[in-house]
Amino acid sequence: MVALLMHAAEQGLVFGIAALGVFISYRILRFPDLTVDGSFVTGAAIASSLIVVQGLDPALALALAFAAGCLAGMLTGFLHTRLGITDLLAGVLSMIMLYSINLRIMGKPTISLLRAETITNVISRILAPVGSAAILVFLAGVALVVKLLLDLFLKTEVGLALRATGDNEAMITAQGVNTKTMKVAGLALSNGLVALSGGLVAHYSGFVDIGMGIGTIVTGLAAVILGGSLIRSRRAGWMTASVLLGSLIYRTAVMFALRYGYAIGFQASDLKLVTSLLVIVALVIPTFRDRFLQRRRPC
């Protein structure tokens, strides 16, 4: 049971980084960005092929995975802001393009990292004293650092301009901000985090699969919405904390569903269906609640 919960926590943290990426596009920029389904795999592909083929240092490989994700986000931003393609379609186009690009990077649909030097191998050695908790400690550290850096950024002058871009675009344009640039930058950061998460997941699970990114947007949304309903704060620090909390709860729920769900005929392959239904319910509840309570909320 403890091992199961630890495993769920590890997953919650590592996927929580991707959820923080989705938080930036969906909550801050109000941009439903589907690029993440592709950029998650891009991160995994870069972080894996670089250590398998090039024998690169795993930490460096992960940094490059982040950079590749940033480029993917910039592509979507370019399609949307410069070429005038609608947000959803721009994301879909990037996602589909990334599918081919990811296959190019990987060379084949799956890569095994069993014999490669992954970040988890390195960490297990460095953190050997804490034993089986080494990976959990490491992932908690990474997630926390990402969260804190993001908090700091969102409170800077540029960070404020990014938030205002999603909040009131006309207003912030009148305050001298090029919202096109802000959107491109926001999407770059968002997809960078998603790709970093993808790279970590690959190292953590020991393999990459071309289809592993399917539904990243939905699981990310599940964490963002779940966390947001538990912690209702507009302060940057609380909002990012809520995303990580949402991800932890979601992964724990998934773990239990996979472990004990067979009793009600639940299969692993049903997961995406159930997650999407959960997100639909979570998205619809506020609308109906407000309709019944006749209360108005901003956006």
Added chain:
Amino acid sequence: MLELKGIRQVFRSGQDQVVALDGIDLLLDRGDFLTIIGSNGAGKSTLLDVIAGVLVPTAGRVLVGGLDLTATPAWRRARRIGRIVQNPLSGTAPTMTIAENMALAMKRSGRSFFPALTKRRRRQFALALSTLGMGLEHRLDVPAFLLSGGERQALTVTMATLAKPDILLLDEHTAALDPANGKLIADLTEAHVKRTRLVTLAVTHNMEQAIHLGNRLIMMHQGAIVLSLEGEEKSKTSVGQLVELFSRRHIVDDALLLEAAS
């Protein structure tokens, strides 16, 4: 300071075209306060859009301090041009706090990766807000969507003053408020304009406001300036005279319309 030369703005949609601005020439010096009146569709807001850079005119030039800004994007002009519109919801970022909104307004270029809200800035914001007498200085961390329309518009005016623009565009910015709040915001704006001697253009439907505010007045009709009053000539004009001038235009129009119909 602000010069408009032969501004023409034509909106096209397939075969149809609408001439929103038809050859506007205007020269305003530092300290000039121009009120703009005219019926709906006269081109008042389009004129402000052209000055703010939201629209690039079909023809003509926009010069600010001798610089040609005709094709400069709106966000780049923001350092020199501030704008307040009718809808109090438009001027602030709703989910961000009062202090955050003010921080956004204060620095209009060269935004840094340093914290936006320092203790010093918060004190500065509180001081600026305290002059409003609304108690907003005690609510710096309240999100803007919780403020009333009057409070939000007062915040917007205060934000416009923080940025110290050269030109201030007011697009019926008191029209959506109740009379008391409208008066308050109008007084606040006037005090600020007098203090800073910037160039102000104010669109209004309130004839009395049009006469009493500022030193110049234009009436627009069908995209052109049909009446221009200045200084003494303006202050001596009564509301009645202005309304008559205003409605005479309409009567002429109606007659023309009837002619065209028959």
